[in-house]
Amino acid sequence: MYNILLINPSKAFYKKDVDGAINAKHLNFGILSIASLFPQSITIYDCQWKDNEVIKCEISKIIKEKRTELVGISLISAYSEKCAFYIAQVIHNDFPEVNIIYGGKDHAPYIAKDLLDLYHAKAVIKTEGELFFNNLLKNDRRIHDCPGVIYKDINGKIIETDDEPNYIDIPSYDHSLYPNHLDYVPSIEISRGCNKECLFCTNNKSIQRQKKTDDIIREIEILKSTYGHEFCAYFQTPHFLLSKKELLKIIGYRNKKDRFTWRTQTSVNYLSEEHIKLLYAAGARAIDVGFESASLSMLQRMEKTKSPTEYLHQMKVALSIAADVGLRLKLNILLFAGETPETLLETANFLKDNLLSFHSFSAYPVMIYPGPRSEFFVSKIKSEFGGETYALPGSKSIQAVNLSPLINYEKALKIALLLGKSYQSSDMYLSQRRIGYLPHGYSLDSKNLPLEKLPFYSSESERTQAQETLQNILEGMK
Known part of the structure; x- marks a missing residue:
């Protein structure tokens, strides 16, 4: 052995x-x-x-x-x-x-x-x-x-050697095998694989397969015996797609006094009004959403959706409904190759108008990681999108992207940070971060963190200054 x-x-x-x-x-x-x-x-x-x-x-x-x-x-x-x-x-x-x-x-x-x-x-x-x-x-x-x-x-x-044509069923985790397991957020893996093909994604593509709902419920029970009844787990998946029937089964298992909650990630298209209400009833308290941009042209360039106008409408409605229900949405924002002051302003205005002082977002510029489509992606950045790539210090495996002749990688980083400092408060950001990202009992206080690195404002003066700086940067590129 x-x-x-x-x-x-x-x-x-x-x-x-x-x-x-x-x-x-x-x-x-x-x-x-x-x-x-x-x-x-x-x-x-x-x-x-x-x-x-x-x-x-x-x-x-x-x-x-x-x-x-x-x-x-x-x-x-x-x-x-x-x-x-x-x-x-x-x-x-x-x-x-x-x-x-x-x-x-x-x-x-x-x-x-x-x-x-x-x-x-x-x-x-x-x-x-x-x-x-x-x-x-x-x-x-x-x-x-x-x-x-x-x-x-x-x-x-x-x-x-050739890949094996078969798959092993998605295992259930025995968290006690992990050293100091109580120091970590517990996880339940509910599915593997993603059927989408976003241009920038480096996931090793495979057909999505899902764990049975009865097995998910059994794992929840095991976690309760290990971590107690009041904790938040992360439901691991590239793309959460549980059906109405499956969510109803979890709701039926989860009684009204149940304090077990969870977080996961999904796409905009999944967030219908019905799904949002079912997610909350099933114990979801925060969802990471691969939104990426509020610019119609950028969404098309990313190959994120074939119907960008409908996509933006659905995201706007989802944010409103989720806020009413109490489900926090954290939007992932990707500054993409070919961005202009106009496209960045479209995204900024969407965030300003639709977060409702409740939701949050995380913004960062696109980077190139080794993957099945990375060479194709790099060629499109250079030949079609007006960008350039270069090796990032720290690893030759990662390439930073100059989004355009006017927006290099360093400026894109600054814009991403300023978006956060302009449109989300410390409470908006940190409240969602505590849900399913940090282990129970982990102390997170913005006063003990370096303010210059944090993607949120801690005072109205900081917010005003960030918005003015962001506006000056965008105006200077026109």
Whole structure:
């Protein structure tokens, strides 16, 4: 039987400064999912909030005590590369007999050559990790004989084995397997895959499949026994699509005194009046919405919707209904290649008019991550959208985007921050952030955070100044 260590590396930097400032720990549900299937073979180690010497000592101790034969490093994004590569070097130096593999299907496969050439990878897993470990542990296959792996043969040639045509059912998590699990927001994975194909998205495309509602309810009961009855979970999914029938089933299970609540993410089109009311009755208290822009031309450019006018109307109605119901919506806003003062103003005005001092948003400029359509996306940015890309310091895997000759990446970052400081208060932003993003008992006070990095205003004078600065920037580009 294999003795396996799965590691969640810490982030060296963040897409948004506010995430680094808040610095909350996030459970790696990918490695928890694998461990939940094979608890006798797998140990989890999480690096968050630990310095390198502590990480080195603790990993070395686990490898010695558990007689670890295989280490899997979860590399789900470029933000964790620095820590991941440090860990790989330590293991390679101190335990050369231990094999190192990398997983994280939306990132690791796209940098597989570097992982194999430079960072001591025995193999890179390009599909779902549960499938790989099922073949390794249950079907007793060798690493390089498993479907869906990338490796180098004895001649140095990179080989990719065929993907497995089948899927494993979405596992239920055993949170007790995660070190210090009460320090993290508990999660229930309700679906995988996304049927949409937004131009900027780097998700490894797969057909959406969903967990049965009875299984979701069973997991809620297990979480109550672990975390108590008053907590907020995150329903993990690229795109929440539970039907009316399924929501009604959760509502029927959830009695009126039930204090269990949850958060998830979905698209604008899902947020009908009926769905909003059912979501709240089922325990949803905050929803992340992939809205992206209030500019008709930008929405078309993103390939976000084929009916942008209807799309904006539905978002406006959803914000109003959700505010009446008590369901907070947090809109994701993406500053896209080809933005102009006019398109940015369209989005700004929509936010000003429709957040109703209740909802919130998060704005940031588009970036390029390795993915199935990234090369195509880069070519369109340069040839059609009037933008440019360049490698971002911190990882050669990430490219920043100059949105246009007038809006470089740094200016786009400033505009994104000013949008927040102009149109949402600290209460609007922090109230939703506490729901399903931060573990129970985590103290979040804006007074202890660096105000210059926060996407909200803390006073009317700060709000006024931000709006004036934003207006001056947009006017200066005309």
